[in-house]
Amino acid sequence: LKMKAKKQNWTLFALAAVLIACLVVGVFMLLKVKAREDETTAKIRKAMNVPQTSVHDRNHELAEQYESNINDLLTTIFAKWNSDSEALTELSLFAINLMEFVIANGEQEIPSYMLVVRKIVECLKNELKNKPFTKTRIPWGDNWFPFSVHVTRLFILFQYYGNDTSLGYECHKQIIRIVPEIGISLRPVSRPHKKLNLFYMTVSRLCSNYMYDIAQYEKDIQTTRFQELKEYLLFKPMNTYVVNEGFYKDDSCIYSENVASYALLRLYDNFHDRVYRALGFTTGLSNAATRLLPKILHPKINAVPLGLFGRTGDLINYRQYPLIFQSTGIFIAPFIGFGVFKTNDILFYVRVQRPNIVAYQIKKGEGSKDLALGWVQMRKIYHARDTHLETYKKEMTWNTLKEQPGLLTFKDHPKDNIDPNIFKEDEVEEFQGFWSENVNSFIGQVNENETEMDKKLLFWRNSYKFYKAYKNKDVAITEVAVVTSKGIQAHYEINNQSKEDLRFNYKDLKYDWRIMSVNDSNTEPFHTVPKDTSKFKWKMLTEAQDYKVNFENDTMYFKFLEKNYTVKVKDKNERYELSDGTNSKIFYAKPT
Missing domain, CATH: 1.50.10.100 (Chondroitin AC/alginate lyase)
Known part of the structure; x- marks a missing residue:
């Protein structure tokens, strides 16, 4: 009986010891958290x-x-x-x-x-x-x-x-x-x-x-x-123009390895940015955001272009930033081919194709798979008084996108432009990029130092082939265009070897422009681009105006404020010369 009692005592002692140990550990953990x-x-x-x-x-x-x-x-x-x-x-x-x-x-x-x-x-x-x-x-x-x-x-x-x-x-x-x-x-x-x-x-x-x-x-x-992460988050502007994630001296930005996008700016003052700084670390996001967001966004029109801030079909910016946005001006980021034209009442974005930068990118489990042509071709001009802007609060899908101005799709089978067997996630890699080929582009402005928007003009050339969007068929596109406070005028040359007719959307179905025409005609709902080679001129303007936009012998021509301009490529995708007949200036797509 004594042996049995001793055994029970030892059992109770061991059990008590375990309970005390657990209590100590629990108290220790509680104190540790409080500490x-x-x-x-x-x-x-x-x-x-x-x-x-x-x-x-x-x-x-x-x-x-x-x-x-x-x-x-x-x-x-x-x-x-x-x-x-x-x-x-x-x-x-x-x-x-x-x-x-x-x-x-x-x-x-x-x-x-x-x-x-x-x-x-x-x-x-x-x-x-x-x-x-x-x-x-x-x-x-x-x-x-x-x-x-x-x-x-x-x-x-x-x-x-x-x-x-x-x-x-x-x-x-x-x-x-x-x-x-x-x-x-x-x-x-x-x-x-x-x-x-x-x-x-x-x-x-x-x-x-x-x-x-x-x-x-x-x-x-x-x-x-972590030390590498700290350095990356400083976002020091790069002056070597090689495609790499981050910001550049010319205010370009590359995101997700090779996407022309300002999505990095969305980090500014968001959850992760705030908490990271609360831990005592610093980022360069504030400097980048205060420098760039006022130039890119509009104080009265909260629209953003497809692909500029992410991969979704959202065209409305819902983020509130503690910044004052500029209501007028032209902003250009030459390296990524991005341009903004804005007045008190209108907002326009364009991104021309650039070497070594993807035309479109898909990420596993994120965003849409059918917006490629929207990233590349959509030429929507937003108006502060546009009552239809509300409709864009819904995420853009192909059914809406295919009707947008600037898009060039298959006339009879537009769904072929978003073939799911082509635009799909990679089986292994997180990102799947889609590239334009034969790129030859530039973007620039006239009267940079002017403050009156009626005296300013944004121009660009955008030559490329985007095989993936045309069922891997050969469709060569050259677009030269200008945007002013009156709207857009463009000249297109299409070498259509797809063996199918294409359609070009020249009308904005959501806004009643005074002039919406191709070759000064507006009787058809869209312009048919036949097989083989064709040229046409597009106008979407608030008043009768002719900027004489043309393209011949690899040279862009246009007329503005009684001056005749030419733009000649001096070094493909690197530098071009703008001349008004009296003065000329060299512009660099990769600023020196």
Whole structure:
């Protein structure tokens, strides 16, 4: 009996020791989290708080409807969230939207929001916890991005504002599984994440480690990959004109390796930018944004061109920037062939094709697959008084795009211009680029120092072949054009070897221009471009005007304010000469 009693005592002692150890560990973890309640965590919380945050109507309705039955929400509205990448993205962004409203307004403003978010966080944490994924293997679906960026963002928002230390720490465990080291997350170590993707996931890892593992945080910020990220985020303007992601001295910008886009500016003062700076680091985004956004965007017309700020079909800029936009002027970025013409009442964008820069790019799981011709050819002029601008709040699709001015499509089978067997995601690579060939282009302006927009003119040449958009058939396009405060006038030469008639949209169906014509005729709904070679002149103007735009012997001609201009290529895609008969000037597509 004594032996049995001793054995029981030892068992009780061991059990007590285990309980004490667990209690010590729990207290230690609690103290550790509290220890991180310092000046930096306060700054991080402030950076996460956006006072004007609103919740989408649909998200509000879902939160109210399913507040007491989250399981139904997950199985009906977000079905396949635990097996499909796209569904996971939608669920994560839904929860982030609710959480950011809670952060801005408090839990009591709409109590259902926090209840829904907490349950979603728990479900995500449990699902990840039970998945045997590794740093090179995605937990489910076919895309690392929703996990490495959206889920980790939701988790750190909850860590800093969820008032649940235990669940916050469980989220931390999953964050460091998803992003086990700087640059490594759910794909082969031989292909580390770089630049923007690295930035997005690094912010989440740093925030989580700062709160729960300060020693690892200190190690992270000393790594070579983080030092490279810090340097990249300074966005120092490059003066060597080789295609590379970042900003250039001539105000051009390359995004996603070889896309002419100002999408990098969308980082300015966004979630990741604010939180990164709250951690004590700096970026060059503020300098770039304050220099470029006022020139590119319009104070009264919130339209943006396809491809300029991302891959989606959104033509409306919903971002609010703490900047004052210029209402008039011409802005040119020669290296990427981008130009803006804006007055108090109109806004026009153009991007000519340039060597070594993609015409169109598709990213796995992001954006549309049928907007290629919109990136290349759309010549929409937006008006401040255009009542139809509201229609563009819907994301652009092919059915709308194919009717836009400037597009050249197959007359009888326009869907062939977006053949899904051609414009599709790459099976292996994250990005799929589509290129123009035989490029010969330039962009420039007349009377650069004038302040009156009636005395300014934007001109360009855009010669290229975009085989992929024409079923890999030979269609050579040369467009020379001018834009003034009165509208656009262009001269086209098309060598159509596709063996099919093409159609050119010369009318803007959403705005009643006084003059919309091809070769001074406007009787047909569109202009037919026959097989073989043809030339035609397009006008879309507010009043009768003839700028005498022409193209002969590889030279562009136009007339403006009683002066006759010629533009001659001196070095293909590098430099050209503008002459008014009395004075001439050399312009550089790659500024010296």
